[in-house]
Amino acid sequence: MAADIIVAVATAPGRSGIGVVRLSGGHLARLVGQLVGRSLPARHATLADFLGADGEVIDRGIALFFVAPHSYTGEDVLELQGHGGPVVLGRLLNRCVELGARVAAPGEFTQRAYLNDKLDLAQAEAVADLIEASTTQAARSALRSLQGEFSQRIGTLLRELIELRVIVEATLDFPEEEIDALRQADVRQRLSFLRDELAAILDASRRGSLLREGMQIALVGRPNVGKSSLLNRLAGEDLAIVTSIPGTTRDAIRLSVDLEGMPVHFIDTAGLRASADPVESLGIARTWSVVERADIALVIVDASAGETTADEEILAGLPAGITRVRVFNKIDLAGKEPAVVQGPGGTRVWLSALTGAGVEELRHALMTLAGWQSGGEGVYIARKRHIDALQTAVGHVQQAISHDGQLELLAEELRLAQESVGAITGKYSSDELLGEIFSRFCIGK
Secondary structure, three states, rough: OOOEEEEEEOOOEEEEEEEEEEEOOOHHHHHHHHHHHOOOOEEEEEEEEOOOOOEEEEEEEEEEEEEEOOOOOOOOOEEEEEEHHHHHHHHHHHHHOOOEEEOOOOOHHHHHHHHHOOHHHHEEEEEEEHHHHHHOOHHHHHHHHHOOOOHHHHHHHHHHHHHHHHHHHHHHOOOOOOOHHHHHOOOOHHHHHHHHHHHHHHHHHHHHHHHHHHHHEEEOOOOOOOOHHHHHHHOOOOOOOOOOOOOOOOOOOOEEEEEEEEEEEEOOOOOOOOOOOOHHHHHHHHHHHHHHHHHHHEEEEEOOOOOHHHHHHHOOOOOOOOOOEEEEEEEHHHOOOOOOEEEEEEEEEEEEOOOOOOHHHHHHHHHHHOOOOOOOOOOOOOOHHHHHHHHHHHHHHHHHHHHHHHHHHHHHHHHHHHHHHHHHHHOOOHHHHHHHOOOOOOOOO
């Protein structure tokens, strides 16, 4: 338990009906008496005046006192729930600092909860993910992680790895034993189970990463092929200006939509062509910058005119690693039907942004390319470090399988796999990693 006391405004900046000032640390009873003028019963909501240094009433509201270890952080916690005006909350925060508290760093309350064994590291990260969730499915998955479902699966894997290590290392220490412990334990079968279980969790985590990060999709193409019209159709409202004048879109327009639970970020970009207009040229340069960071490029083509040399040049100029989808727009003018075709050249979609025909087929094609499945059961909000750790563990288990009979190498691969998996929940985590994780939290959480 930390000796110092931290304080922060736990509610979002701005004006609101209620604002919360939260304190955490050891032995808060003294501050409680100075802030509300009396002692407070534990875990009871008490109507109280919040007092300044001279006894002046700063605000009046609800005071809640949680005695360690029965609190969010595992320390004494005091929450003062008053009116949500910035001036009032600022005065109350300053009063707490006068009494010896210091302003909390981002994520410090949750970091203390982790250090006091109230949460593991994956659950602590899920707190931030729940706050930042951009879709209902993302919020549900983050809540499952916060409640410990992800951690339980990781814990089961860790226990299995530890049991195998015990068997292998005991065999190394006592090679003269008559009983073939390795054969009795069926190590090869258990390693295969571990590999398959790690792969299943890795797959769920990859989909969970999509829930957290979303998918970046850039709409690119020549001027007047219907990029802005398609964006408006996907949005369900007129976000982008649509005219027959080439070069209308000068800067990137961003739209986030919920695609059956997965957040998708569409970016409408300036039409790509040679231009002497310096403003339009700047927009074109920004388009290429956006495309370099995107996961998928929707290359919009005018179906009524067919593919042109300029369209091929745009395709050739795309980054090598980006997924390409050719979208043939204006099928209402070309007399064609909506369709999706998968082939050696990638995915091709025929649609009309004007009528909406084929737009739903485009949405399903994008979900398929992302590897997303609707429903989301068994999906956990995951971060890049979780995926990296699981991939590393899979590699070590696979190496362990290949080291059949070489017990020293087998034991080392199991040790490395255990450390990789343990880093997810914080069993093996450096101080630098913890600092980086909690620095990304909001103040007061």
